[in-house]
Amino acid sequence: MEEACGVFAVLAPGEQVASLCYFGLYALQHRGQESAGIAVFDGDKVRLHKDMGLVSQVFDQNVLELMVGDRAVGHTRYSTTGSSRVCNAQPLVFMTRLGPFALAHNGNLVNTVQLRDQLAADGLSIKSSSDTELIAFALQQAVNAGLAWDEAIKAAALKCKGAFSLAISTPDALYALRDGHGLRPLVFGHLGEPGAGAWVISSETCGLDIVGARFNDDVAPGELVRFRLGEAHPFRSRWCEETPKLCVFELIYFARPDSRFFGESLYSYRKRIGQRLAQESPVEADLVIGVPDSGIPAAIGFSQSSGIPFGDGLIKNRYVGRTFIQPTQAMREAGIRVKLNPLQDVIEGQRIVVVDDSIVRGTTSRKLVQAFREAGAREVHMRISSPPVTHPCFYGIDTDSQDQLIAARLEIEEITKHLGVDSLAYLSKEGMLQCAQEQAQNFCTACFDGNYPIAVEEELRERKLMLEAPVPVQSVG
Ligand SMILES: O=P(O)(O)OC[C@H]1O[C@H](OP(=O)(O)OP(=O)(O)O)[C@H](O)[C@@H]1O
Ligand SMILES: NC(=O)CC[C@H](N)C(=O)O
Ligand code: SF4
Numbered sequence: 396m397e398e399a400c401g402v403f404a405v406l407a408p409g410e411q412v413a414s415l416c417y418f419g420l421y422a423l424q425h426r427g428q429e430s431a432g433i434a435v436f437d438g439d440k441v442r443l444h445k446d447m448g449l450v451s452q453v454f455d456q457n458v459l460e461l462m463v464g465d466r467a468v469g470h471t472r473y474s475t476t477g478s479s480r481v482c483n484a485q486p487l488v489f490m491t492r493l494g495p496f497a498l499a500h501n502g503n504l505v506n507t508v509q510l511r512d513q514l515a516a517d518g519l520s521i522k523s524s525s526d527t528e529l530i531a532f533a534l535q536q537a538v539n540a541g542l543a544w545d546e547a548i549k550a551a552a553l554k555c556k557g558a559f560s561l562a563i564s565t566p567d568a569l570y571a572l573r574d575g576h577g578l579r580p581l582v583f584g585h586l587g588e589p590g591a592g593a594w595v596i597s598s599e600t601c602g603l604d605i606v607g608a609r610f611n612d613d614v615a616p617g618e619l620v621r622f623r624l625g626e627a628h629p630f631r632s633r634w635c636e637e638t639p640k641l642c643v644f645e646l647i648y649f650a651r652p653d654s655r656f657f658g659e660s661l662y663s664y665r666k667r668i669g670q671r672l673a674q675e676s677p678v679e680a681d682l683v684i685g686v687p688d689s690g691i692p693a694a695i696g697f698s699q700s701s702g703i704p705f706g707d708g709l710i711k712n713r714y715v716g717r718t719f720i721q722p723t724q725a726m727r728e729a730g731i732r733v734k735l736n737p738l739q740d741v742i743e744g745q746r747i748v749v750v751d752d753s754i755v756r757g758t759t760s761r762k763l764v765q766a767f768r769e770a771g772a773r774e775v776h777m778r779i780s781s782p783p784v785t786h787p788c789f790y791g792i793d794t795d796s797q798d799q800l801i802a803a804r805l806e807i808e809e810i811t812k813h814l815g816v817d818s819l820a821y822l823s824k825e826g827m828l829q830c831a832q833e834q835a836q837n838f839c840t841a842c843f844d845g846n847y848p849i850a851v852e853e854e855l856r857e858r859k860l861m862l863e864a865p866v867p868v869q870s871v872g
């Protein structure tokens with residue numbers, strides 16, 4: 396599947412902030428695999444390094460050593476508006492009358508076209524084709540119109556509609572901001588003693604853990620948190636009303652199992668939904684097999700609840716990343732074959748239950764079922780620890796149009812045939828929500844039920860490349 400990006404930032408005078416940011420991004424690699432970047436601030440001087448590739452491909456020791464300063468903002472990208480090109484890599488660095496700022500964004504705007512048209516009316520045009528540049532322009536314009544940083548950031552956020560978890564560095568502070576629905580996660584923590592004035596912002600708590608930071612709190616939906624150099628405590632303020640709608644897909648698939656949401660790890664949540672799935676859709680079988688990586692905790696839960704032994708029936712090549720978040724279908728298809736290989740001697744002659752966290756396009760499960768059959772499985776039953784994905788996402792997961800979603804096109808019996816399984820069952824929406832340690836109404840569940848928390852206009856439905864310049868037609872002869 397395709398994901399949402401990873402955002403990480405650190406303010407820590409006297410520390411190697413670029414290295415800390417590098418490790419934070421490393422922990423958030425699962426959120427975006429297309430490009431990576433870090434901007435380091437030393438007073439009002441900024442050094443920016445970004446390129447296509449994984450965090451470990453974009454940075455090495457030499458690059459990091461040159462990036463000296465007291466604040467860093469970093470990003471790993473999974474493209475949702477704008478193609479997978481270096482001009483769309485983040486963070487973005489812009490100049491204003493008050494000095495430069497760097498901005499990293501996770502999420503996706505839904506008023507992109509209006510913002511672009513407004514910018515054009517002001518005589519300006521974007522250089523990239525990502526929605527993030529429109530947020531940066533809004534902030535630059537607000538500062539240049541005379542506002543101080545806090546007010547300018549709030550004014551820029553008020554212009555944006557959609558999903559945006561942001562980390563911003565200005566010449567003397569670091570800011571974290573979430574949209575009013577808090578669609579994408581964002582947390583902050585401290586390094587060293589509380590009150591020492593060293594802070595970390597991360598998309599997920601696993602980013603705090605890797606640099607030894609202690610969790611303080613979520614950035615609340617509709618909140619702006621400022622961490623200023625030399626100040627012992629952050630300044631928290633609200634820029635819009637809070638109507639929480641965290642993406643439930645973060646819990647199901649996107650975020651890492653060791654990240655904590657609502658006071659527990661997602662590993663625990665995913666194990667619980669696996670137990671619930673076994674209760675809702677039991678099956679007689681010899682072996683439960685989880686699809687690495689994110690299907691494993693639910694498979695363990697399924698095994699515990701059903702009493703069917705859990706077995707390693709699929710070996711994952713650890714050098715292959717996530718396939719769903721690859722930018723093209725060809726890359727996704729190739730990725731699955733390279734990534735997962737069944738263990739023939741474990742599977743042969745067995746009735747197996749294959750547990751995965753989700754079926755989106757059906758790319759993974761179809762290929763896997765074929766591989767299990769070739770390995771000699773006697774029966775293949777599929778159990779999915781989320782409901783059928785029937786609607787596209789416009790808030791930072793690239794499930795493009797509805798016709799790509801297998802459950803939007805086919806009924807469950809047809810999917811069962813298409814995948815070639817003996818039986819197929821999905822977790823109920825109630826099961827998914829009741830297992831969470833948070834009230835059901837505080838989640839976005841639009842891709843499962845079409846209840847979009849923010850209205851999405853028709854023109855957005857071809858959204859990903861909407862800001863790309865048209866390719867000039869070449870004359871022949
Ligand atoms: O139906 P599809 O379109 O194939 O998408 C669903 C699959 O994609 C994801 O895996 P992915 O390989 O991206 O990541 P993972 O290793 O974290 O499971 C997800 O866990 C499913 O296995
Ligand atoms: N997945 C994301 O959060 C992407 C951020 C932004 N919309 C981009 O495409 O660069
Ligand atoms: S539509 Fe689905 S993937 Fe998108 S934010 Fe809502 S729950 Fe998450």
Ligand SMILES: [Mg+2]
Pocket residue numbers: 686687688689690751752759
């Ligand atoms: Mg998977």
